[in-house]
Amino acid sequence: MLKLLCGTYNFWFLSLMNVVFMTSLCMLWLDVRVLVVPMSWWEYQNAVLTDANLRNMRQVVVVSVVNIFIVGFIFFAVTLQIMPDMREALVFDGARRSVAVHEVTAHSVVTLIILLLRLAFRYRATLKNKEAKDNIIQCISYVCMVKPRLVIENPSLAGRAMALAKRNSSRRRRWWRRRDALTKVPDEWIGRRCAVRLRLVHRGHKYLADDIVLANFVLHYQRRLLSQLAGSFDVAFLSFQFSVLTLCVCDLFQWDFPSVTMSATLWLWIHWILTLDALVPIQRLRWGFRIEYTTLVLVMLFIGQAVLYNELIAWNTLRLQDRVFLEFRVGSRRLAWRVVPMLMSRMVITSVWTLRLLWRVWRRHDADELIMIHGDVEYNYTSSATDQAR
Known part of the structure; x- marks a missing residue:
């Protein structure tokens, strides 16, 4: 042991x-x-x-x-x-x-x-x-x-009509796998609105496109898996650490609108990775999505933390503020917590756990293995x- x-x-x-x-x-x-x-x-x-x-x-x-x-x-x-x-x-x-x-x-x-x-x-x-x-x-x-397993409940006695219905539904499932797509309605909906989405990106509202993509994933999450993720210690711990990190970064850049929107978007992408186990494998297969695609987000997150850490320690090329964000007195003692020490300590922890997520993604022996939900x-x-x- x-x-x-x-x-x-x-x-x-x-x-x-x-x-x-x-x-x-x-x-x-x-x-x-x-x-x-x-x-x-x-x-x-x-x-x-x-x-x-x-x-x-x-x-x-x-x-x-x-x-x-x-x-x-x-x-x-x-x-x-x-x-x-x-x-x-x-x-x-x-x-x-x-x-x-x-x-x-x-x-x-x-x-x-x-x-x-x-x-x-x-x-x-x-x-x-x-x-x-x-x-x-x-x-x-x-x-x-652990990994989820597809369970199909079949009746012990079925008439010929039920057998035909089962065969037809099976044929449709194979057709969706071969097409590697969603349903016809989302395909047509996205096809008619591609020009609108490109125009939004041209106008600078690219963060709205990220929210639409993430919302599409969330709407297809399995509720039981999502509730299990909500009660997971790893998810709660990482969510707390990244939330504190996001608030410190926003305060460090004096709550500038571009930095706030970028930090909020990155916060959403991190929580997308933390809750991705709630997307069942059959839905991933329909979309042609693989867990390995999250590697790009994790690598960019790690590089961003390393760049910000070097900016605070060595470079100092940006106008970043280090103010007291929490201050109170206990008797004659004055307690003050500053932004930069809190941010640097959070970045050390989140960087280590980012590498851990990368390690979990690439050490999986099966494509359907989960990265945040574990078995006893x-x-x-x-x-x-x-x-x-x-």
Whole structure:
């Protein structure tokens, strides 16, 4: 099980966030308290390797829940700067931009808390599974790829009329696959309005064309799959991260209309990728659409984040504002969160998850495998132990 976990993307991402958090704590303290860091790192790493710890899985999850409160206390202490003997240091000090250690610590703590809450939520969901037996263990972090399967319900008894109707519908389905198109009405509708859509692009309303394309996908989504995506942690986590990133970019460009429309359009395309599993394979086949087509959007997103990151750190050719977007007082302490540190921390996380989406798209063994919806993995520990004893 340990070997399987080490080959997953979740393991390396959580381990990276753990290392970033512990390294920032060492830079903040630089005293005897640094001795606590290795033990804390090992506790959080055990939470990452929960599925491999069969005998103490419950204890590991309980310790992880306790660590949520400890990490939350560290977050407020670092954010309010009330931690005693906290060292002020800079992770990056450029010509006009600088990132402090306590800002990196605060943002990494928020991500770590969310991931620990996910671990506790998944463990609670496994306990609610009444069908599971004592010797059946359901993995918390390790998941498997799934794909939808076409199920055709046929009556046990059918007359000749029903048989003819079934044969005709089958012929029509093959005809649509061969034509690789939608229905006749959308084809005629698009054909009569191609000139209008081209004229809209010529007038500068190209964002409206993107909205029409995305709306066409959304209208063909399968409702059950869409509701399952809405309750997925990965979709909610990425939606939150990209939403914060979009707001920071709009504020960075002083809410200029072109930047707002471009950011909003990119936000829609990202959510299109996150919810694309709700489009059933038969509909993709009719349209001639493949999941690999999303690679262009993901690559452009990654390049855009890299360019913006270099603009903030090195180039500084655009007139970008770095203002305080959240400020309040707690007693005599003044808490202020700025746009650029928040944006840079979000871009690091979203860049890593963008690469993860690319990895999911290209590692699929089947064209119908889903990229955001995963299946639960269960195994019989008693039978495995018996086989090893033999």
